[in-house]
Amino acid sequence: MKLKSTLGLAIGSLLAASSFGVFAQGQGAVEGEVFAKRYFTDSYRKMDNGNLYGGSVGYFLTDDVSLNLSYGEYKRLNHDSFEAHKSRKANGSLSSLDAVYHFGEPGVGLRPFISAGMGHQSLNQVDRGGRDRTTFANIGAGAKYYFTENLFAKASVEGVHGFDNHQSEWMAGVGVGVNFGGKPAAAPYVEPVEVVEEVVYEEVITEEVRVELDVKFDFDKADVKQDSYSDIENLAEFMKQFPQTATTVEGYTDSTGNPAYNQKLSERRADAVRNVLVNQYGVAADRINAVGYGESNPVADNATSEGRAINRRVEASVEAQIEEVIVVE
Structure with a gap:
C-alpha cells in the first residue's frame, strides 16, 4: 500500500466520522487516527533516524481497553551500505497490532494510556541491497486529549524489540483522530426514593x-x-x-x-x-x-x-x- 493511499483513507475516515456528532465514546466505539512518528534506530543497523507516517484504526472492547491495528511507511531512512561505504535510500513499512489500556473516564478531557503488542517491519535496500524483515514486540505509553466526545489529539512514545535482529529501538510521535460509534454515556446512578403515601x-x-x-x-x-x-x-x-x-x-x-x-x-x-x-x-x-x-x-x-x-x-x-x-x- 502506498503512503498516499494510506493517508487518503485515514483522512477521509476522519472527515466522514467528524460529521457524526451524536456518537459517543465507550464500549463499541471505533477510533481512526493519522500519525507522524520519529523512528530512532539502533546504531548496529547503520541506518539514519527516519520518519514514519501512517494511520490506525481501533475498536474499544470495553470503555477502557481498545484493540488497535496500524500501518505506516518510512521516509528518509537511509542505510549505510557495506559496499564502499555507500549510502542507500532505505524504505519500507511497519504494521502492528496493539492492545491499549486507557485511564480515566470516557468524555472530554485527558486520557493517559499504555499499550503493548506485536508488529512486523519490512525494509528494502538493507544489507547489500536486500530486504530486512523483522517481527518485534512493542510497548508504549502516552496520552490523548479529547477536545469533544469525538475529536482528539495524541502524543506517544514506543519501544520496540526485534525477535529476528535482537535490536531494541524506539519511536516518538503525535497524531489526531476521531472516536465514534460508542454507547451513550451512562446516566449517573440516582438512589431510588421510596414514596410513602400518607393516609389521611x-x-x-x-x-x-x-x-x-x-x-x-x-x-x-x-x-x-x-x-x-x-x-x-x-x-x-x-x-x-x-x-x-x-x-x-x-x-x-x-x-x-x-x-x-x-x-x-x-x-x-x-x-x-x-x-x-x-x-x-x-x-x-x-x-x-x-x-x-x-x-x-x-x-x-x-x-x-x-x-x-x-x-x-x-x-x-x-x-x-x-x-x-x-x-x-
Whole structure:
C-alpha cells in the first residue's frame, strides 16, 4: 500500500466520522487516527533516524481497553551500505497490532494510556541491497486529549524489540483522530426514593349552635326598647345564616294586675319582637311564631321590684347543627 493511499483513507475516515456528532465514546466505539512518528534506530543497523507516517484504526472492547491495528511507511531512512561505504535510500513499512489500556473516564478531557503488542517491519535496500524483515514486540505509553466526545489529539512514545535482529529501538510521535460509534454515556446512578403515601383520615363532627334572646320591657309596656335592638339583630342574622331554622317568640309579664290583662300584654310583647325581626331585619314571617304566656313561668321573685323587672320579658331561642371535617392523624 502506498503512503498516499494510506493517508487518503485515514483522512477521509476522519472527515466522514467528524460529521457524526451524536456518537459517543465507550464500549463499541471505533477510533481512526493519522500519525507522524520519529523512528530512532539502533546504531548496529547503520541506518539514519527516519520518519514514519501512517494511520490506525481501533475498536474499544470495553470503555477502557481498545484493540488497535496500524500501518505506516518510512521516509528518509537511509542505510549505510557495506559496499564502499555507500549510502542507500532505505524504505519500507511497519504494521502492528496493539492492545491499549486507557485511564480515566470516557468524555472530554485527558486520557493517559499504555499499550503493548506485536508488529512486523519490512525494509528494502538493507544489507547489500536486500530486504530486512523483522517481527518485534512493542510497548508504549502516552496520552490523548479529547477536545469533544469525538475529536482528539495524541502524543506517544514506543519501544520496540526485534525477535529476528535482537535490536531494541524506539519511536516518538503525535497524531489526531476521531472516536465514534460508542454507547451513550451512562446516566449517573440516582438512589431510588421510596414514596410513602400518607393516609389521611377525616372525621365529620356535628356541632350544635344556639342563640338566645332575652328582651326586657318597662311596666305595663309592649314597646321594644332601643337597647334591645342589637340583640334582636343578632338573632335575625343567625336565622339568615341557617335558613332551615325557625323559632317561637315567647312573651311574659310580672304578677302585678289582672291575669287576663297580663295574658294580652304578654302576647303584645311577643308580637312586638316578632315584628322587629320580620319588618326591620327581614326574617321570613312564616319562620317566626309569637306566643304569650302571661304571668306564668316567672324566672325571678315577683315579691320584689327587681324580680318583677326580670319577669317582664320576651324570650326566644334558635338552634342549628353544623358539620365540621377534622383530620385525624
